[in-house]
Amino acid sequence: MIGNPLQATAFHVSTRGEYGMRVMVELARRYGQGTISLRSVAEGEALPEAYLEQLVASLRRAGLVSGKRGAGGGYQLVKDPAHVTAGDVVRALEGPIEPQVCTAEGESIVNCPHEPKCGTRQLWVKLQATIADALDSLTLAELARWPVGHGKAG
Amino acid sequence: MIGNPLQATAFHVSTRGEYGMRVMVELARRYGQGTISLRSVAEGEALPEAYLEQLVASLRRAGLVSGKRGAGGGYQLVKDPAHVTAGDVVRALEGPIEPQVCTAEGESIVNCPHEPKCGTRQLWVKLQATIADALDSLTLAELARWPVGHGKAG
DNA sequence: ACAATCCCTACCGGAATGATCGGAAATCCC
DNA sequence: GGGATTTCCGATCATTCCGGTAGGGATTGT
Numbered sequence: 001m002i003g004n005p006l007q008a009t010a011f012h013v014s015t016r017g018e019y020g021m022r023v024m025v026e027l028a029r030r031y032g033q034g035t036i037s038l039r040s041v042a043e044g045e046a047l048p049e050a051y052l053e054q055l056v057a058s059l060r061r062a063g064l065v066s067g068k069r070g071a072g073g074g075y076q077l078v079k080d081p082a083h084v085t086a087g088d089v090v091r092a093l094e095g096p097i098e099p100q101v102c103t104a105e106g107e108s109i110v111n112c113p114h115e116p117k118c119g120t121r122q123l124w125v126k127l128q129a130t131i132a133d134a135l136d137s138l139t140l141a142e143l144a145r146w147p148v149g150h151g152k153a154g
Numbered sequence: 155m156i157g158n159p160l161q162a163t164a165f166h167v168s169t170r171g172e173y174g175m176r177v178m179v180e181l182a183r184r185y186g187q188g189t190i191s192l193r194s195v196a197e198g199e200a201l202p203e204a205y206l207e208q209l210v211a212s213l214r215r216a217g218l219v220s221g222k223r224g225a226g227g228g229y230q231l232v233k234d235p236a237h238v239t240a241g242d243v244v245r246a247l248e249g250p251i252e253p254q255v256c257t258a259e260g261e262s263i264v265n266c267p268h269e270p271k272c273g274t275r276q277l278w279v280k281l282q283a284t285i286a287d288a289l290d291s292l293t294l295a296e297l298a299r300w301p302v303g304h305g306k307a308g
Numbered sequence: 309a310c311a312a313t314c315c316c317t318a319c320c321g322g323a324a325t326g327a328t329c330g331g332a333a334a335t336c337c338c
Numbered sequence: 339g340g341g342a343t344t345t346c347c348g349a350t351c352a353t354t355c356c357g358g359t360a361g362g363g364a365t366t367g368t
Contacts, residue, residue, distance in 0.1 A: 008324090009258075010248035011165055011285055013278065015357065018254060025273040037313065046267065051358055057315075070366020071312040086277050094164035100172060104163075113200065119179040119297045123240050123289075124167070130288040131165055134281055143273045162355090169326065191344065205327055211346075224335020225343040 013094070019047050020055040020093040021086070027065065028081035028144035035067075035074030055093060062092035081144055087135035097132045099124040105132065167248070173201050174209040174247040175240070181219065182235035182298035189221075189228030209247060216246035235298055241289035251286045253278040259286065 022045050023038075030036050038056060042049035056075060059065045064084060065075045077084065091097065096105045102112045103124040112118065176199050177192075184190050192210060196203035210229060213219045218238060219229045231238065245251065250259045256266045257278040266272065 008249040009252040010167075010171070010244055011251055011253055011281075013164075013253045014355090017164070018274070021274045021277065022268075029273070035313095039313080048358065050360080053315075054358090060315095067314055068366080069312090069314045069364070071310095072367055073313045073365085075314085090164055095162040097165055098163040099165055099167045114176075119183070119300060120172070120175045122300055123175065123292055123297060126292065127165075127285070127288055130284055131281070134284040135277075138277055138280065143277060146273060146276055168324090189344095193344080202327070204329080207346080208327090214346095221345050222335080223333070223343090223345040225341095226336060227334085227344050229345085 013090075015051075016055055016058075016093045017090055019045075019052060020059060021089055022047065023052060023056060024059070024064070024077075024084070024089050024140055025143045027075060027077050028084075028140040031077050031081050031144075035072070035076045037074040040074075059089070059092050062088070064088060064092055077140070081140035084140045085136045086138045086140070086143070087132060089140075090135055097128055097135070099127045099131075103128045167244075169205075170209055170212075170247045171244055173199075173206060174213060175243055176201065177206060177210060178213070178218070178231075178238070178243050178294055179297050181229060181231050182238075182294040185231050185235050185298075189226070189230050191228040194228075213243070213246050216242070218242060218246055231294075235294035238294045239290045240292045240294070240297070241286060243294075244289055251282055251289070253281045253285075257282045 023041055026041050026045060027036060038052055039049055041047075042052055056065060056067070060067055060075075063078060066078050067073070067075050087097070098104045100121075102115075102118075102121060105128070112121075115121070177195055180195050180199060181190060192206055193203055195201075196206055210219060210221070214221055214229075217232060220232050221227070221229050241251070252258045254275075256269075256272075256275060259282070266275075269275070
């Protein structure tokens with residue numbers, strides 16, 4: 001856990017999303033160089049290796065990375081970084097983008113008692129679409145080629 | 155807690171945001187009719203009254219509602235619903251919109267060790283701006299005048 | 309053989325979530 | 339003034355989630 005003690009904040013992305021995204025960007029930077037050991041990524045980004053294993057497992061099950069065992073093994077991206085979006089990564093790590101259960105991506109299963117006089121639903125629907133669009137419009141390739149802090153870096 | 159058991163989902167809004175937003179929309183609908191008791195809102199929306207008290211306390215401290223004690227008392231919006239945004243409500247209930255500690259609204263205090271070679275920061279910055287813009291562009295008045303479910307209601 | 313590496317499962321302490329409860333203070337009506 | 343109503347305030351509590359740690363098994367290169 002990097003950074004300050006955090007009070008309540010809205011729309012905070014957990015370390016699963018944060019660390020996992022860092023790993024993916026690092027793999028994107030080294031795309032085409034064969035497999036990269038998780039240890040080297042963990043050390044390079046100063047993150048706990050054992051914890052990363054869990055996150056990478058989710059990424060592998062989602063078909064985003066492939067692992068190779070044994071000495072000299074490691075992980076690599078399955079697809080070209082230009083064809084993997086931040087949305088793909090976030091969904092693999094944290095599940096579908098779903099501000100409320102009634103506004104899930106794809107099919108909505110829930111039958112909400114607040115319908116049909118629900119005044120808040122349109123808000124969550126809009127929010128879901130907005131977030132998904134923002135995440136899906138940014139690729140790993142774009143993130144990987146922007147390694148340096150711009151503007152007033154925090 | 156309305157709805158189904160929820161597996162892991164990204165960007166999920168807690169009941170603070172959900173219930174609190176419902177209360178605000180209800181108060182917006184009855185704007186200009188004097189104070190509304192929390193009990194009537196709780197019964198109308200089928201929400202736990204005692205829990206709502208806590209949420210409304212946050213809304214009051216944020217200057218969004220005012221309470222009047224005693225028989226016939228209740229709450230009412232301080233400002234016209236057309237001048238209160240969903241963003242105001244969410245921030246009052248769940249804190250600033252902050253995907254990561256390094257991408258807080260306003261001033262960023264954190265000095266992150268990942269800078270300046272952080273490839274993920276631009277993602278969270280974009281996300282923060284996108285979410286804030288979506289929430290700030292929708293007013294309580296708009297939400298209140300759309301009480302009926304549209305499209306395929308969940 | 310042996311070291312490196314992925315892979316899998318279980319566990320664990322602390323914090324957040326989603327409430328409930330009891331009571332104090334103000335206000336209205338009779 | 340008495341009582342009903344309602345906001346306000348703080349404590350408590352059960353459950354779940356978060357952010358890891360620990361240990362071991364399977365596979366591969368040298």
